[in-house]
Amino acid sequence: MERIQIGAVSLEVLTAGEGPPLLFLHGGDYFLQNRDFIEKLARHWRVIVPRHPGFGQSERPDGFRTVHDLAYLYLDLLERQDLRNVMLVGSSLGGWIALEMCVRCVERIGCLALIDALGVKFGGREERDIADIYALPGDELLRRTFFDPRRAVPDYARLDDAEATAIVRDRAATALYGWRPYMHNPGLRQWLHRVRVLALVLWGDNDGIVAPGYGEKLYRSLPDAKFELIREAGHYPQIERPDEVVDAIERFARAEVLR
């Protein structure tokens, strides 16, 4: 396992490929299921995939409690590695982190791709924009998360202790960062005009965690964004349809260069 050091914080990291830099910020669960997606991205980019603090075997400094901390950490990463014109890609929770980075500083970010991102509250106080994954029965949660759960979900009984521990740490850290307010920052929406980069908002057409309608509201809230549905995919389209998602990001990046 590789590690990446950002100041005092040591994170587990996957890196692959050559070319312009791409930082992929993963979602709350199914980290290892992103491998295929990452390999396909690596044909076009130098891909950096840190496992967030508290996740997997990444340490979490005691003071890291919010998505704000993660956003500053990854802005530090871009600075310390002197990465420029970065393609920033965020899935689910990672999309929220990416948005929090962009409202702070887009200096080193070239383009933003959000995949079924969380983090923004659009509905009223009695409307639930984001399904309560902690209150859904297990089988319904899987049906809402994946277009085809049988293909995407690992057989947990076959994991070794280290793999199982990494997954439960992912889930505990997701709860830590996202429990309340639930998977969003109430103040984020009012600052979305600061996301001053071209953004691509991708959404699984079968996402039952955050419906495509949320994605449409999100892309309309950004200064300069496009919206694209990924067919036959749930909350993690890059896991279920890696070719389509990589293709969409690659087309988007190429169009941006030509602009």
Place this chain on the structure above:
Amino acid sequence: MKVWHFSEMAYHPAWPQLGDSYRVIIPSRLYDPKIGADLYHRYLDEWALCDELGINIMTNEHHATATCSDSVCTIPMAILARETKKVRLLALGMPIGNRSDPIRVAEEYATIDVISRGRLEMGFVRGVPFEISPANTNPAELTERFWEAHDLILKAMTSLDGPFNWEGRHFHYRQVNVWPRPYQQPHPPVWTPVGSPESAIEAAARGMVIGVLNTGWVRTPAIFEAYRSKAREVGREPTPDRLAYMALIGVGETHEEGRRRADQILGYSRTSGIVAPQFANPPGYVSPRAAAQMLKAGGAMGARATRVQTKDGRPINPRTMSVDEAIDAGLSFAGTPDDVFDQLRAFYNHVGGFGHLLMMGQGGLLNHEETVTNLTLFSKSVLPRVGELAG
């Protein structure tokens, strides 16, 4: 040894209408407040009777459940603080990691302590995992919040010179100044329920009284031993009054009568764990090591199912547990007064002694008359003998 009568004040009339969850998601239209009022009054009457019987009183709380209609443990205690005159009042207790305002907890407890003229014993509980959703507290921070609230409450009760500042991780006040201050000085005795040697060690380090619930013959000795060992290590003599054990107790004139009462009280054990699985293990609630084992075993329910065991280590299904199994497991003492005393003594000797017997003298469907008889018979025929137990 002190004996305490405990009931969860079950709202059992709804039980036949509940499916595979008795908690969290059940609609409150299944609660009939007219029946509920009758139930509250009868449970309070049973506790009030304890004042005459020489049995101390214990309440607890759970939320969004028909297994326990006491959702604020200090409310029945506030009533009983005035209605009783002699016995001690144990709230075991307040889920301080889930309450948003520890100062309010300090005020509630201090008020009860003063009204009862110093009879309160205050319990601080972390709460079972399915209390997380009703409170919507972050499970990954629960333990940390629990200890911060604990420290703040005790400081608030013992600071007598005006406001102090508290800017912690989870709680923020600039003028902490609790009125009234407690009747007992420096503060009422502090209890916490524990279910593992690890949590017993944390309690021992702070000199808290531990209430051990539903751990039985197999799991209790290691918990008590961990407590005693840690207490000695930090220079505190682990006197028996630091240790409490809960048992479901059915006393009768005959073996059959006592066991029949215990069988009804066991309605508590048979329903208590029935909860929709998604609420049984919120992420971060248990250690990564324990959570990893649950993940591989297909969830928390499997892990919970093996918690109750016979003396020889055979798992017992808590939902269908018989009286014989419960007695074998050390969860219940039942039969004639002699039976109950003999079972209690055997358990007492097996675990190395303890100073408090938390007697669930009412549970499940056991009705008022039966409960009164159960408590009265215990008071008359078992209570006088508990002094015979060593220690």
